[in-house]
Amino acid sequence: MKNVKMTLGILVITLVTLTVTSCNNGKKDHYGENYHSEMTNHGDHGDNSGMVNESKDDNMMIKGEKNQEHSKVMASYLELKNALVADDNEKAQNAGKTLMKDLQSFDTSKYSAEQQKELKDILMDATENAEHISKSPIKHQREHFKVLSKDMIDMVAITGTSTTLYQQFCPMYDEGSSWLSANKEVKNPYYGSKMLKCGRVEKEIN
């Protein structure tokens, strides 16, 4: 009897492993569709990106030459954020995939040695979270989105931003969680339609 049970167990494990491994390759990505939407939208919401916070003049000086990569990452992140706001699991998965690629192709060589070290740490962490988001149900996506948002906030502190960003905060989700948005109006990515307006603007980042 015991043997029968064990043989059955092996069969089940084999099947599960097969299913799990094959699922990962199941969905072909169709990323790259309008990841700039929020960035371009942004112009409609009182754009003042020309007028910037003086205290960050270091970043401002070099912005023009190296903002390409972090803008791309930010655009994908915002795409992901919007998908979570819309409770759209599949769209968030695709955005996670795009974000993962953008993070991986981020070239840090133009930054100082110290910034590079920090950036690489951020990018590695963010990549892992984006990867999970690209293949998880929405509950998990939101858990990883919290950590990812912290990574993005720290990234922007180093890279600066080419468009105005709003750091927003929801006190309810997991003892308080932040995220970034290109729009001042709060739309909560942690709760989506359940509590769309929950949260406040913590900081305006220029």
Next chain:
Amino acid sequence: MIVAFVAIQFIPTERNQSDMVPKTDFVVANNPPAEISALLKESCYDCHSNHTDYPWYNKIQPVAWFLEHHIKEAKAELNFSEWNDLSVRRKNSKLRSIINQIKDDEMPLWSYTLMHRHAVLSEAEKESIIAYITEVKDRLP
């Protein structure tokens, strides 16, 4: 079919059995209470460390292949043996994931506990691991 089954029994697999516990090991680095160390080793370390206590059926192919692949993936996700090599940021990420995975009953994997009944975590054990991991997370600089 039978011939193939017999033939694959002779193909060797890589064994995940380092006898040395490195300084970077989670338990060595954090020195948790004995109860927690025991739980982690019993329920997590077989896949998430450099030392697996293999079950008897690992001697049978293709099971050994599946386990090898599975352990490789598990270690890429989280390797307790190399814990202290991680940056504070990455530790924070991993600790959060550990908490969520245990809370949601995603880990230990049911396909693992199916054959390792002693690795099943009771509600009380889950609570004490989560409390301890939260403590480690809150202690991060």
